[in-house]
Amino acid sequence: MGVTIKDVANLAKVAPSTVSRVIADSSRISEKTKKRVRSAMEELGYHPNIIARSLANKTTEAIGLVMPSSADKVFQNPFFPEVLRGISTGAHEKKRAIYMSTGETEEEIFTEVVQMVQGRRVDGLVLLYSKVDDQILTYLQEHNVPFVVVGKPFKHSDVITYVDNDNFKAGKEATEYLLDLGHERIAFIGGSLQLVVTIDRLTGYDKAIQSANLPYRDEYVIHEEFLQEGGKEAVHELLTLKERPTALVVADDLMALGVLNTLGEMGISVPEDMSIISFNNVLIAEMARPALTSVDINIFELGYQAVRCLIKQIETPHLFAEQIRVPHKIVQRQSCKKIK
Amino acid sequence: MGVTIKDVANLAKVAPSTVSRVIADSSRISEKTKKRVRSAMEELGYHPNIIARSLANKTTEAIGLVMPSSADKVFQNPFFPEVLRGISTGAHEKKRAIYMSTGETEEEIFTEVVQMVQGRRVDGLVLLYSKVDDQILTYLQEHNVPFVVVGKPFKHSDVITYVDNDNFKAGKEATEYLLDLGHERIAFIGGSLQLVVTIDRLTGYDKAIQSANLPYRDEYVIHEEFLQEGGKEAVHELLTLKERPTALVVADDLMALGVLNTLGEMGISVPEDMSIISFNNVLIAEMARPALTSVDINIFELGYQAVRCLIKQIETPHLFAEQIRVPHKIVQRQSCKKIK
């Protein structure tokens, strides 16, 4: 192990700098020497040391991925592999490698990001979440590191590049869908209020309720984790109410699955006694019984576009921030019904 | 951006080498100067350049992940995020970062691996699959790169470190489970025969069939992709037979889901007309209707142990190869029934 540019230079009888230029396919080198150098590389089985190159020219051809904290839980939600699939596809097209953080707590992840950035391991980052007070985002902004966020930044969204659905509109449409079916007691089950996606969808829900001249009910808005367990908790809370809702907007399929199972255990049948519309439209939405009507948010595309934007930013400095809206679409299945 | 060891050295009035030793917390430096240097680092907001360190000491604190080809498809199977969760947890415990390949074809992935290795981007690799003729594995062996495989290597398994279930036994037990229910016409639906996991489970199936003195039927063994589509194809093949099987051993839950859906479409009910036992025990096994009896192979643990072994190998050279068996367990649900 250890064929270097020098060995190639010796064999090809040129200077190391020439070899370097051949690797970069510089137009200033004659075809003849290029050939000679290349065959020397071939003969020796030379492969460039990317680390050394990175140090010299300050570029890594790698992008970093920042997961939300509690990665452990994140991986349980099918959103993640799907967005990763989009990211991976985009990175592959642009010949970039992916570098992943593995921290569990917010603090650890912050440290990792600093190390990625200052350690010059990556040329830029994609944040796989967007939350209200994010020290990581602030850090990246301050240090002028190229980054893009999947989701809408809470603040300064006009100067930050991001890829997102129109979650306000999606939340509104989902709610209107239930309103159109005649429901008037509609509850909202979302994730943490720290997550911008929750805020946006909730705002859309509010708007729809308000436009329909229905009373706003505090007790109809629940926040839990984007996991089955979260859905379960939410149902328990809602069913203690005197005036139970007849329909639910659930901000995540996995959560909706928990809702469904818990309702089932309690003998409440969907969609007869309760209508449900959820978000993401991952495989489990289709598999659930009844199959879930769900808002398809095009997760793959979110990841794919995020990487494209990031690489554009890395390649052309001082680019203006770019905002990309990925369209959504309600996919109707069997979890909603007209109210009697 | 750009505080270096030199800046720190100047401020602390020591040599750069001393700063370096303080970073490494060398015992040869007095507490007094350590303190001085550390406060200088603090004051300047110093963070080590990991790339430079890697170049100097030839270590990266990162591990590489090699996906099976067609990563695009792999990400659709819930096996992947779960094994990644284990890997991420293990990597995090040992403070290693994860580097992911993004290639689509075998050729591309091979190139990426060579670049990771020769480019010194990673200290070692984990292969997330095991197949019959794997040039990547051969390459890593030849170049003495630390690596571990999730799954059993086809050849030289005694000198390669790997983490796997006892898939022979698991395949045998799954088949015996059906035999015990009185089934005699049992088919096997597996993945590509290039994958060792398929071979092992199939061999176990064969063994069980043989031990039960049942005839071996070529037409009862089908190979498809580990996707829903694969399950669908398999069912279409099996149902053309004159003597249809009454039970199926399916080597993957996602595939089993495809089987289930296709049988449903054809009006064949599970478990009344057909029993199914599958593998992996991911969420969809539990969600399927009927819920699938599935062999839990402890995917998280496969990933977690793989990383632990890898890091052990990296840290202690010339270690003997290690083989780890992760236990499996049949989880009974509603997809199997005694034959009438």
Add this chain to the structure above:
DNA sequence: CTGAAAGCGCTTACAG
């Protein structure tokens, strides 16, 4: 079109 030299930011024998 090509080469000699400096530099990227660290680490690590070697010397004292």
Add this chain to the structure above:
DNA sequence: CTGAAAGCGCTTACAG
């Protein structure tokens, strides 16, 4: 316990 110097394997002005 600390420092001066060489080196890790590249790239890139500068010079010719």
